[in-house]
Amino acid sequence: MxxxxxxxxxxxxxxxxxxxxxxxxxxxxxxxxxxxxxxxxxxxxxxxxxxxxxxxxxxxxxxxxPPVPGLPFDPYRGQLYTPDELFEGLSTPDGYAATPDSRAYAWFQRTKADGDVFASMLRAVHDDSISDALDELLAGARVVGVMGGHAMARGTDAYAGAARLGRTLARSGFTVATGGGPGAMEAANLGAYAAPHDDTMLTEALQLLAKAPSFTPSIGDWAGAAFEVRGRWPGGGGSVGIPTWFYGHEPPNAFAAHLAKYFANATREDGLLARSNAGVIFLPGAAGTVQEIFDNATPNYYESRGEPTPMVLVDRAHWTERLPTWPLLKALARDRAMESRIALVDTVEEAADALAHIGSSNSQD
Incomplete structure (x- = not known):
């Protein structure tokens, strides 16, 4: 109950x-x-x-x-977070520092290295509660994960493309799930939020958000612009963000309706990929995205979660030249069941079609 x-x-x-x-x-x-x-x-x-x-x-x-007094979070919570909850207090004089999100990270920093078994137990209980709530939310959903770098700035073509991708996926009946942070993650959640609105909404929202391109140097300005968009266009579509306090410099974004925020980054990453039962689209990113590609490839290779799920890498030059991940992924997949479930495309506009194709076919040229 x-x-x-x-x-x-x-x-x-x-x-x-x-x-x-x-x-x-x-x-x-x-x-x-x-x-x-x-x-x-x-x-x-x-x-x-x-x-x-x-x-x-x-x-x-x-x-x-019993409840634990003095904590900036409830380790036993039965529901996922919302952006309004994590950013409560953002408009006060103390700004982001006053929010539950910031205070939970500060608590994490104070306790993670002191060896206090009680603090580590509270973190574990909290993260297990979050996993339970996430499973309840996503029961029966077709979930597509969208991965990509947090450095992707608002106002760029790449950010706009990721937002259009999120909108397309949401309109196709998928639940969009991201790492819940800034950059490509925020853009995909924004796209899902824009799905019920007409197409002009996303165009105008992108222009409004561009005035605060990044969460640095001011998380307050960055988050404030997102809440301004939400206030102007209420009633957005739902999506999921799965962020972590492990990266304390990286705040959650305000466009994911449901935020499953974890202390343990490994639990968060594995959980995000495992719940992306309809496939994962990988936008250009750096070390974190490369790690996620192979974290996803491993259970697909061994079929440890059953039938391999689709994997679509976007931006041929990025994944074959700048960070040549695709040749290794393709070599791993050779003669495995996952071989027909991987694809490399040039643009985000091709990504959703590629996902649909390899998700419904066991063969690929």
Whole structure:
């Protein structure tokens, strides 16, 4: 149970909480119902409740993991983050430093190197809770991952192309998933946000965003421009961003409706690729994107997740000359099931068609 409505519904239907798990639900207004219910074997994860109620449910056989005071995040949370939640306080005099996103990163910096097992446990519990919420959100969805560098600046042709790609994928019925950060990631999430609007919206939004091309030197200006776009064109399409506090200099973007933000970068990267069940499109990037290509290629090579998923690399010159990743990927794929599921294209306009082609065919010229 992750909401009060679920809590009330279970009690109304079953009349008992025995054996149930209740996650991050504020039960301070449900003391009477809580004390009247059978709770043997129930587990309460980060549920605020009256002190007397907590003592009694423990005494009657429940396991209670109380909220942890003083944290800038809830390790037991049952839902993914939203941009509004992570950027709350952005407009205050302290700006980005006042936001939950910034404060969680500061906590991470203070605790990650001190060997405190309690802090590392809290990070692990938080990340597991995020994974659980992400699986619930994406159940039954056709997810396409879009990978690319965080340095791709607003106002460039590359950024506009990545945004058009995100829009095309969303309009084709896919759920767009990215690393949730700036650059190519933000552009793809922006495109998905623009999908329900007419085509002029994206053109105008790109012009507005160009006034703050990068998250450096000012995250506040960069994020503020994104919220200005959202305010001018509300009701955007949904997509997913999966960022990390491991890269503290890299804030999440405001166009992903759902943000699965992790402390552990390895968990985040593997989870993003594993959930991209309809394939992954790799836009030009540097070391991080190269790593993601081969992180995705490995389970495809060994078929450890079942049938290989499509992989489309965009920008022939980038992936064959500047960073010659394609020749190695092609050599790895030779005579493997994944051979028919990889493609190299020149432009983002070709990427969605290539994804559809190799996703529906087991043969490729």
């Amino acid at each position: 992750e909401t009060l409505d679920e809590f009330d519904a279970v009690l109304a239907e079953d009349g008992t909480l025995a054996g149930h798990r209740v996650q991050a639900v504020d039960l301070t207004d449900r003391t009477h119902r809580l004390l009247a219910a059978e709770v043997t074997g129930a587990i309460f994860l980060g549920c605020p409740m009256e002190e007397e109620a907590a003592a009694q449910v423990r005494a009657r056989g429940a396991l209670v993991f």
